[in-house]
Amino acid sequence: MVRHFLTLLDLTPEEALGLLDLADRLRGIDARDRLPGRTLGLIFEKPSLRTRVSFEAGMAQLGGSSIFLQGKDVGLGVRESVRDFARVISQYVDMLAVRTFAHSILEELAAHASIPVINALSDSAHPCQAMADLLTVRRVFGRLDDSLSIVFVGDGNNVARSLAVACGLLGPRFTLAAPAAYDFPADFRATFAAAFPGRELRVVHDPTRAAVDADVIYTDVWTSMGQEAESETRRSIFRPYQVDDALFSRANRDAIFLHCLPAHRGEEVTDAVLDGPRSQVVEQAANRMHFQKALLTWLMGRD
Numbered sequence: 001m002v003r004h005f006l007t008l009l010d011l012t013p014e015e016a017l018g019l020l021d022l023a024d025r026l027r028g029i030d031a032r033d034r035l036p037g038r039t040l041g042l043i044f045e046k047p048s049l050r051t052r053v054s055f056e057a058g059m060a061q062l063g064g065s066s067i068f069l070q071g072k073d074v075g076l077g078v079r080e081s082v083r084d085f086a087r088v089i090s091q092y093v094d095m096l097a098v099r100t101f102a103h104s105i106l107e108e109l110a111a112h113a114s115i116p117v118i119n120a121l122s123d124s125a126h127p128c129q130a131m132a133d134l135l136t137v138r139r140v141f142g143r144l145d146d147s148l149s150i151v152f153v154g155d156g157n158n159v160a161r162s163l164a165v166a167c168g169l170l171g172p173r174f175t176l177a178a179p180a181a182y183d184f185p186a187d188f189r190a191t192f193a194a195a196f197p198g199r200e201l202r203v204v205h206d207p208t209r210a211a212v213d214a215d216v217i218y219t220d221v222w223t224s225m226g227q228e229a230e231s232e233t234r235r236s237i238f239r240p241y242q243v244d245d246a247l248f249s250r251a252n253r254d255a256i257f258l259h260c261l262p263a264h265r266g267e268e269v270t271d272a273v274l275d276g277p278r279s280q281v282v283e284q285a286a287n288r289m290h291f292q293k294a295l296l297t298w299l300m301g302r303d
């Protein structure tokens with residue numbers, strides 16, 4: 001049976017923890033014997049730096065290769081049906097990582113492909129990012145359990161949703177600090193409750209209250225790709241949610257700052273926090289590659 005990686009709900013807690021362990025085992029060793037002769041296809045309908053380079057570099061470090069195609073060149077569902085594309089691309093590559101808008105595209109690809117399909121980002125979820133985030137947290141604090149508090153300040157977007165699910169799988173307490181109109185949608189709340197009965201999906205509208213005693217303060221841009229028409233409105237609404245020294249000082253003394261990048265400096269985060277001594281954003285970005293190496297190895301049964 002082909003395994004896909006579309007959301008973190010595709011994993012058991014044991015599998016999620018095993019992937020983090022594998023990422024740490026692969027870090028810094030010569031792993032070119034893991035995927036020699038294997039090819040990863042990359043189909044991106046959204047621009048990217050970290051996602052593309054981390055997948056391509058990771059695949060090279062595993063002894064394999066990658067092929068990159070922009071979404072406009074493929075024309076999924078326009079130039080060619082998703083079904084036909086999935087069946088044909090399965091003849092050429094061993095895995096497919098897709099960065100797209102509609103999550104339904106990924107689901108349709110997975111339904112018809114005979115190779116693993118990886119969600120490299122959709123409007124609904126960003127599972128590779130969330131796993132790299134918790135890999136970073138574990139490397140800093142040495143653990144992942146409910147003694148840790150992770151607070152996401154900003155929009156209840158795809159990054160926040162995947163991070164909440166990752167915390168549900170692996171233990172840390174999760175809080176979203178967001179304006180009332182921008183917190184988690186009802187369908188996500190229902191999905192989370194069904195997947196993690198008894199786990200609180202905490203949402204607070206006051207960011208200063210949410211930040212108290214946090215071990216991790218995390219933020220993302222206020223306007224994601226595809227929302228550009230809302231940018232001015234969002235800047236006004238989210239201004240009180242900027243992560244600055246005053247907000248960050250309410251967290252624990254050894255708290256760290258995370259951001260999935262790219263950052264809009266001076267909007268969701270100040271330079272002082274982003275470049276400060278407790279910022280882990282560079283290590284966090286590096287961990288994208290380390291997690292994805294583990295994922296690619298696991299999907300190919302070479303873990």
